[in-house]
Amino acid sequence: MTTIDQVAALAKVSAATVSRVLNQSPGVRQQTRERVNRALEKLAYKPNYAAQALARSKEKSLGLIIATLSEPFFMSVADSTGNACQTESIQLITLLGGQSAQTEEAALRSAQEHNCRSIVFHSKYLSDEKLAEILRQTPGLILLNRLLPSHPERCVWLDNICGAEKMVHHLVNLGHRSFVYINSVFEIGDPDDRLAGWKKGLQASGFDPTLLRGECENPTLEGGYRATQRLIKKGVRFTGVLAYDDSMAAGAIRALRDQGIEVPRDVSVVGFNDAYVARFTIPKITTMHYPVEQMAQRAAMLALTYAEERDIGDKNAGRFVPVIVERQSVTFCPEIARGSE
Structure with missing residues (x-):
């Protein structure tokens, strides 16, 4: 049976270099890699899988x-x-x-x-x-x-709390005063932390966080759509939607549009995570970048x-x-915008 040492001798490289070529590891020049491959082919080298498994256990x-x-x-x-x-x-x-x-x-x-x-x-x-x-x-x-x-x-x-708080301050600085949230039903830490951050941002801006209303759903396009639909049907008044993630934000935009409510002209919507979907909705979603x-x-x-x-x-x-990524789903509160006309 042909050994790695024999291949190395024919290719005029070290046994370690042959091993790196066999494992497709980086750090081998293309010219050297081709020379090793020619030697492998000429000697009809067959890998010893048992020996490789033993070697991997020590790596x-x-x-x-x-x-x-x-x-x-x-x-x-x-x-x-x-x-x-x-x-x-x-x-x-x-x-x-x-x-x-x-x-x-x-x-x-x-x-x-x-x-x-x-x-x-x-x-x-x-x-x-x-x-x-x-x-x-x-x-x-x-x-x-x-x-x-x-x-x-x-x-x-x-730091989800810090990120969510930042987003509330961003909307408040644009004149928004009435908010709702759509959050995830998953029993993990992120939904709780983001809700805590939204409330912390409201309190720091002089609002009563206990008045913040919202709905929880699966963190999907459909979930965001259903949660926003329920808030609209309940007659809740708002100019800003705080979404758990970008998929829920995209669902919210569609639900609002189906009711004749334009984003961001009538309502601003923000997401979280900066997922791909945020870049391809109409309008593109303002969100928090998740590195x-x-x-x-x-x-x-x-x-x-x-x-x-x-x-x-x-x-x-x-x-x-996280840092804010400003796109097209947020603008000044409608009352502020009308006042400047």
Whole structure:
């Protein structure tokens, strides 16, 4: 059986270079890669899969645990984490945590069985107490998109409260005084934090946050449509809609238009996340940018750092603050606009 050393000798490169070509790893010049491939073909090299599996078990690897790969958010997380791993020549192992505490814990066990010393964990269902225990036992684990107050240095998270508060101030500065919200029914932290941020923004602007009315639905186009329909049917008066995300905001725009209410002429609508849908609706949606790619890369780098038991010292290294992306779904309050005519 032909060995890697024989291929290396014929191609006049090191065995490590042959291994990188076989694994399609970066860092090999195209000319060298072609020479190695010609040697592989000439010697009819057949990989020893058992030996490769043993070698992989000794390699550095990072485990990424996310709920699914079918949603754009998680696809971006996986892609950005993969880029970070490629830069560091680290093997990425992606595992699906599903939609329950049991499936999240099962995915974590699988990552540990794959000898992942570094783990980026997007967990929404395990309790704070359970996660604190896991963090104590797993030095190289970083939580993504979740803040655990007992371990802030091990978390990469978006400050939803701050972002939602910023958006309210933006609308208030444009003269808006009457708001409604359409929020997600999912029992995770983001909907609660965004509602808290909207109320905090209203209170800071001199309004009674207890008067804020809203509806909860699935965070989809259809959910945003149904939630807005119910608010219209109840006769609630408003000039600003605070939507949990961009899909719900797009649904709200359609529901308003079906009732002859134009956005932003009559009502301003804001989203959250800066998803693709926000750029292709009519009008395009003013929203809060969610820096998914940067957060995933930061989480990967922190996981690799902590796996080596190196403390970066900055407990706020994982905090990200969303920024407003102004598009076309927001304008001055109608009363203000009429007064200036």
